[in-house]
Amino acid sequence: MIEDYFRQIDTLLAGASIVHSSSITYDKRSTYIGFIRGEIYFLGSCLHFREFVNVEQAPDRYMYVYHYQYLDDAFVFRYNNTPHFPDLPTFPHHKHEGSESNVVPATPPDLQAVLAETQRLITTSAP
Structure with a gap:
C-alpha cells in the first residue's frame, strides 16, 4: 500500500544524520499509487x-526527479526520466552532472x- 511507502521515506529521512530538515508532501492517488514532492535540507x-x-x-x-544543489543555487546534479535524450543507452533515465548540459547515462x-x-x-567536501 502506498502509505507503507510514504512511511519508508519518513523512516529513511529520520535515520539520515546529514538531514537538517525536510518538507515532504504525500498525495495518495489510489491504494498503490502516490505522488511525493519534497525538499531535503x-x-x-x-x-x-x-x-x-x-x-x-x-x-x-513512473516519473522521478532528484535535483541536488547548493543553497546559493549552484547546480550539482539531477537524475530524471524525462524522455529527451533518446541516444543514451539508459534512455529515458539519465543524470545531469555538474551542469545542465553535461548529461550522462x-x-x-x-x-x-x-x-x-x-x-x-x-x-x-567538508573541511
Missing part, C-alpha cells in the same frame, strides 16, 4: 525531489541511493 545544500510511484509490486517510479536511482550519493559529496 543539508548543511549548505538542498535536494528537491518528486516521484510518481506505483507500489503494487515493487516500487515502479544513469540507472534509475531511488531516494535512498541519492541520499547516499549526497552524503558522500557532503563528506568529501
Whole structure:
C-alpha cells in the first residue's frame, strides 16, 4: 500500500544524520499509487525531489526527479526520466552532472541511493 511507502521515506529521512530538515508532501492517488514532492535540507545544500510511484509490486517510479544543489543555487546534479535524450543507452533515465548540459547515462536511482550519493559529496567536501 502506498502509505507503507510514504512511511519508508519518513523512516529513511529520520535515520539520515546529514538531514537538517525536510518538507515532504504525500498525495495518495489510489491504494498503490502516490505522488511525493519534497525538499531535503543539508548543511549548505538542498535536494528537491518528486516521484510518481506505483507500489503494487515493487516500487515502479513512473516519473522521478532528484535535483541536488547548493543553497546559493549552484547546480550539482539531477537524475530524471524525462524522455529527451533518446541516444543514451539508459534512455529515458539519465543524470545531469555538474551542469545542465553535461548529461550522462544513469540507472534509475531511488531516494535512498541519492541520499547516499549526497552524503558522500557532503563528506568529501567538508573541511
